[in-house]
Amino acid sequence: MECIKVFAPGTVANVACGFDVIGLAMDAPGDEMILRRTSEPGIRIKAVHGADLPLDPAKNVASVAVQALLQKYDNPDVGIEIEIFKHIHPGSGIGSSAASSAGAVVGVNHLLGEPFTKKQLVRFAMEGERLACGSAHADNVAPAILGGFTLVRSYRPLDITSLHTPGELWVTVIHPQIEVKTSDAREILKQKVLMTDAIRQWGNVGAMVAALYQEDYDLISRSLEDVIVEPVRSILIPAFQELKLKCKEAGALGGGISGSGPSVFMLSKGEENARKVADTMNIVYAPLGVDYKIYVSRINTAGVKIID
Amino acid sequence: MECIKVFAPGTVANVACGFDVIGLAMDAPGDEMILRRTSEPGIRIKAVHGADLPLDPAKNVASVAVQALLQKYDNPDVGIEIEIFKHIHPGSGIGSSAASSAGAVVGVNHLLGEPFTKKQLVRFAMEGERLACGSAHADNVAPAILGGFTLVRSYRPLDITSLHTPGELWVTVIHPQIEVKTSDAREILKQKVLMTDAIRQWGNVGAMVAALYQEDYDLISRSLEDVIVEPVRSILIPAFQELKLKCKEAGALGGGISGSGPSVFMLSKGEENARKVADTMNIVYAPLGVDYKIYVSRINTAGVKIID
Structure with missing residues (x-):
């Protein structure tokens, strides 16, 4: 399991009355990402297709989120290569940066044998959001990772709940x-x-x-x-x-x-x-x-x- | 079924963050009321035990709530006599007036053969609250009538939801x-x-x-x-x-x-x-x-x- 492909969904944050607290995930649009474990340590963005986004790992939300994950992981020799196929337009308001961050951390967690829970992954993905908009908000990364409707009750401490999603x-x-x-x-x-x-x-x-x-x-x-x-x-x-x-x-x-x-x-x-x-x-x-x-x-x- | 006894529960409104919207009903304390259908039309307060409350039907929340109910009922000849045993102290903040209004309308509805739904009864009981505190709020009468936790989403139009109550x-x-x-x-x-x-x-x-x-x-x-x-x-x-x-x-x-x-x-x-x-x-x-x-x-x- 050295290379995987992930689908990362677009999300709607600020669901009406639920401003700053309620978000939801969609089946479409969504990004695809290929994540590869490499023998060389460190994180590289191999390519971004479909949008003009930075390849510098310090400036791309996906690599920044993965960096936050690896800082909590006990093996410093992990190498990760990320290729991003953007279908969610940056600046569209449907969680473009969140999809990249969320997809990257869920994928890398899978490559590493699932050492972290989904709620831990939300924290890592929030670091991507901090890079994207200056505040480590969870409005989009929480539904992107957990699916369905999510509610962010509090940031200090971080308290996120999955809500029931009606089937129709x-x-x-x-x-x-x-x-x-x-x-x-x-x-x-x-x-x-x-x-x-x-x-x-x-x-x-x-x-x-x-x-x-x-x-x-x-x-x-x-x-x-x-x-x-x-x-x-x-x-x-x-x-x-x-x-x-x-x-x-x-x-x-x-x-x-x-x-x-x-x-x-x-x-x-x-x-x-x-x-x-x-x-x-x-x-x-x-x-x-x-x-x-x-x-x-x-x-x-x-x-x-x-x-x- | 000319005479019945009802138990009317105390209630907690403004449940913490749910100020003005979430209330709950309790098993204790609660009032008891005896409601009797009389041959003489009109509403009378026979007695109030346990608290110094008005016997004048225009000034007692129970009779005012029943009056609101009878105005929507198509028989003008109904006569109702109310005797109240107060166990909820007026002014205690646990829905004393709401218990009287709620108990009275639920009881009278029963005496009349259940012509009204519980949600309609909430509206009538709100008229008792209007007399008691100047505003026809539903924070206490809704849980008193519906039981459990209730949420008042809106007054115009009136929109009340019963919430699930955990068993323990x-x-x-x-x-x-x-x-x-x-x-x-x-x-x-x-x-x-x-x-x-x-x-x-x-x-x-x-x-x-x-x-x-x-x-x-x-x-x-x-x-x-x-x-x-x-x-x-x-x-x-x-x-x-x-x-x-x-x-x-x-x-x-x-x-x-x-x-x-x-x-x-x-x-x-x-x-x-x-x-x-x-x-x-x-x-x-x-x-x-x-x-x-x-x-x-x-x-x-x-x-x-x-x-x-």
């Missing part, structure tokens, strides 16, 4: 190919929020988690509401309000901004609804003169997978 | 017999809160709901944290910090202020721990020179019960 839940994502910098998306947020809005938000979070366990799609729909972040950030995304309204009319349970944008996600019950939502996204975006891609996927409950 | 969960409550007015407890709250605190709170709410479904007592413990309301309100309750710390040392999972106080609740796994917590409450409060009562109870999953 699908996700449709549109990625408008415009740039929204995570730092800009953070800066426009207010430092204080109204108590009444905060209460409404945590009522929705509680209801959404209950709805996932109860597989109550109507309650999922009612609780997919973000009264705090979406009203501020949605101005950065072309035709956001129209897109959301029409997608719900087409049968979506609801949705919102994926991560810090520009992608927008919609959840639906069943594939047929998810595809109708994709058609609607096309209808809304086609006249706008903005390039975009649309993905339709089941919720991925397995996380990063070893595929070869 | 017990609650210990201490009622320090001092007065904390709900209006005072509301006034000291800030109108705005830090975004970082709000995120931490809804992370805890999500985790607590997940923990209830997973029956994960450790996660219940970790998520029983309120970074927004408790720091402000706890100054109104004698020895609150010491009480909470010592109860957790004695084995409590965690807890907080019940409703708007002055009662304090602690959750524990199993009766033995809940009783140790009661002993600890005694040790902390005995030297303070404040009268108090302590209750140890399972979570009541049935809500108001017809007992005779």
Whole structure:
């Protein structure tokens, strides 16, 4: 087992009311990576296909995450070579850097004979996120590694829970190919929020988690509401309000901004609804003169997978 | 079936991080009520034992709640007589008015042949709360009627969900017999809160709901944290910090202020721990020179019960 291929899923962070705490993994899009154990110690990025990303191991999130793993591993002579096939566009807001970090640490853990638990791997992958955006957040790497819906309760100490994923839940994502910098998306947020809005938000979070366990799609729909972040950030995304309204009319349970944008996600019950939502996204975006891609996927409950 | 006796449970609202949204029902203390159908139309309060509460049907929460029910019932000739045996001290913060409202509407619904659903009964009982505290909140009447843990997601429209209740969960409550007015407890709250605190709170709410479904007592413990309301309100309750710390040392999972106080609740796994917590409450409060009562109870999953 000297060489393996992994699939690393795209992820949606900031699932509506669950800003900064709830994320989910998708079956598509996702990256592929080939990881090889080498006789020469150290970590090398052999190539990155499909995106212009650094080959310098100190500057690539995949190698930085693997470096964090190897620092906790007791053999300093391990050598790892990484080849990345990017299908998740960097800057899309669906966890491009997280997929690279998550795929790399899950793959290397497999090559080493599974010395670490999935939750330990999340910590290592978070170091990739620290490189990518300056903060070691777990919003995307947790669902990428654990699969399904995840909730980050706390960072100090790190406390992550896998939530139940209803079997018929699908996700449709549109990625408008415009740039929204995570730092800009953070800066426009207010430092204080109204108590009444905060209460409404945590009522929705509680209801959404209950709805996932109860597989109550109507309650999922009612609780997919973000009264705090979406009203501020949605101005950065072309035709956001129209897109959301029409997608719900087409049968979506609801949705919102994926991560810090520009992608927008919609959840639906069943594939047929998810595809109708994709058609609607096309209808809304086609006249706008903005390039975009649309993905339709089941919720991925397995996380990063070893595929070869 | 012209005369019945009901048990109406005490309730804990504002369960830690679940301020304004999560409540739970207890097996003790609880009120008893005798409800009788009379040939003479109208609602009468025959007597209130154990507390000095109004007999005027326009001023008693039980009759006001029943009045709301009868307004939706198509027979104007219904006559109801109510006798109340209060065991839940008014002003204790464990849902005294809610028990009277909830017990009355569940009992009358039974006498009329169950024309209304439990969720409809919650609406009627909320009218009793409107009389008691000026706002038709559901924090206590929802768990009193539905039993177990409940979550109020929204008031417009009213959206209440029953949450799963782990089987070994017990609650210990201490009622320090001092007065904390709900209006005072509301006034000291800030109108705005830090975004970082709000995120931490809804992370805890999500985790607590997940923990209830997973029956994960450790996660219940970790998520029983309120970074927004408790720091402000706890100054109104004698020895609150010491009480909470010592109860957790004695084995409590965690807890907080019940409703708007002055009662304090602690959750524990199993009766033995809940009783140790009661002993600890005694040790902390005995030297303070404040009268108090302590209750140890399972979570009541049935809500108001017809007992005779």
